[in-house]
Each structure stands twice: as C-alpha cells, then as structure tokens.
Amino acid sequence: MTIQEEEYSIIEECRRGASEVYAVLVERYQEMIYNVAYRMIGDSEAARDIAQESFIAAYTALKDFRYGSKFSTWLCSIVMNRCRDYLRSQKQMVPLDGISELVAKGPNPEVILSDKQTARDLHSALKAMPEDYRQVIVLKHFEDLDYREMEAILGVSANALKVKTYRAREWLKKYIEKGHGQDG
C-alpha cells in the first residue's frame, strides 16, 4: 500500500467517524505545517495556533477532500489561507518603502553574498518580503515542492509560479546584498 493509499484509507475511516486515526496524519505532517506557518508569519506561538487550527479545519472539511489529490497538498493550501487571513488581520505591513528603495537601486556589485548569512538575516528578510513572494519561497525552497504541487496549493498556474519564484529570489538576493554588513 502506498502512502497515498494509506492516507485515503485513513480519510475514509475519519469520514465514517473513527476520528482517532486522524492522529496518524497529524503526526506525519505537524512539523511541515508548523514550519510553513512559522515561515509565513514569523511568530512561533501564532504559528503553532494556526497549524493546529489548520489540522482541525482539515478534519472538519474532510468530506470535501477530493481523492486523486495529495492530502499534504490540500492541508498546505488550508494553512496558507489561514496565514493570509492572519497577516491581514494583524495588518502586518511590510516596510515596503525602505525595501523598494533598496531593490530599485539594483544589486551592489561590490558585495558578494556569503553562505554565512545568519538565520536572523533570513528571518528578517522573510518578514520584509512581499507576501506573494514569501509563499513561493516557503513552498519551493523550505518545503522542496515542485511547481505542480505549488499550483495545487496556491491555485496559480505553474508557469506563473516559476516567474514569481525567480522574482522572489532576485528580490531576496538584492535585499541581502544591500543589508549585508549593515546589521553587524
């Protein structure tokens, strides 16, 4: 039995009311969903709440799950939607003025990126990044999904997502180049 077949069987049991088997899916994907939420919103406590609520929302909506798709992909689309809602409710505005200015100036040829950039640099870069760029970066580079899976999660064509990912990388490169050495 493949993992997908096993998951379909678990979903079927849950639909019949055997909720306890859902724990298998929670334990399998809890780390992925928590980390997606954390990368998206940058707050570990709120990410934990959103991740838990996403599992509960998925369970409640299991009747809408379409066989043929991957449970993890479907779950990821739920957590992404919740992150978007959270960010909007928090009115967590990105300091776009400063960043746009930096990006508009273009890359600084004197600065070569270092692999020793700290997690703090990355964290602040993600927080500053526009939300639609952050979505593709999280899915493509943190969760290692392919463009087809991202298409299913975000409801945007794979080709459009490729272009968005390229732009997001360029944005991040310019951000880090400009910020390199300034934070100490």
Add this chain to the structure above:
Amino acid sequence: MDKDLLQLHRLLDGGLSPEDEKDILQKIEADPRLQREFDGLVSVINLLEAGERLPVDAAFSSEVMKRLPARNEPLGKKIRGFLFGERVLRWNVASFVAVSAVLLVITVSGLFYQSSGKSYRVADSVVPGSAVKTVSLSFNAPEAKAVSLAGDFNKWSVEAGAMKRKSDGTWTIEVPLKPGVYHYMFVVDGEGWVSDPRAESYRDDGFGNKNAILRIDSI
C-alpha cells in the same frame, strides 16, 4: 527579466535541456555580470535550504486530537458539552436556579457512576530490578457498554486502553508505567470523556475539562 537571467533560474531549478544547460554555462563563464548573478542566486538558495526546521512540541498532536469536533454527536454528549463547555454566563435568578439544578444532576450522576476510594493501585514490576510499575485503574460505570483509559502515556488513544468489565459494573485495566507524572481520563462508550472522580489531583486540560493526575513514584 532578460533571457539569460531566466535561463539562470531555470538552470537552478534543473529545468534545462542538456544543450541549453551547456549554452548558459558557457555564457556564465564568459560574462562576469552573469557570473555574479549566478553566484548571488546560488548563495540565496544555499541560505534558504540551510534553514533548519523548528521542532514541534510533544503536546501538539494530542491537543489537536482533543479539539477535533465530534461527528454525529449523540444527545448525551451534546448535553455534556452544554454543561461543561466554556461560555460566558449572564446571571439572573432564573439562571441561578437552572445552574443549581444542573449541579444537582451532575452530583447525582457522579454518585451513580463511582463509589468512593482510590481508583488505582500500583504494584511492583514482575521483572525484578525493572523501573516499570504495573498500575491497576478502575472506574465504576455499570451502564456503559465500553470504557477505555486514555492518557498521555498512550497518546490519548481512545482504543489503546480498552478496560475490562467486572460483574459489578466496575471497569478495570492494568498498565505498565515508568515512574513519573501522567495525565489521563476515562472514555465512556468511545465518546464521553470523564475525569476520574477519585483521582488525587487534577489539572485543567484547556478545553473545559480536568485531566486526572497519576503520580508513580520510583520507590
């Protein structure tokens, strides 16, 4: 975004044909600007992919499972949810009378379900020198069709701790546990989560109920 830059990104995604890959690699070698772009993007991807995942705490899964909504709840469970669910009450005389009546019902139910005395006893392990203790727990519920023991020691599984019914309506189970502090509840007929009325102490479970606390000493 110019064509060469697009090809750089496609190269990084592994999406180029061998001919296109050879072509862009030659361009990178020949063009310092393209070389810098490429190095910068590789650094960005390395930085992203070196990011470690945050671990999830041990309670995450059990908390989700306890918060799952019940499907096709029977009337009894709905009543219990109404009685024990957290909500804001606006008090008046009628509310006071109603709540008093509910408290009376709960008290009577408690007496019916359980007699007095400690609900568990701890025996030494059958394996000499082992730290594991055999803990016997009991719960009196003559009208229940099934009772199970769910706790953090069995990941709050409703099925793992099925208890056996004795002729007097007492349900019992023996579980091997290492010394430590455990939280548990009884699950009646697969749905009703009931705190052990004879536990030595309790802790709020965050969902309007109280987990019983079981402490197993090492000596």
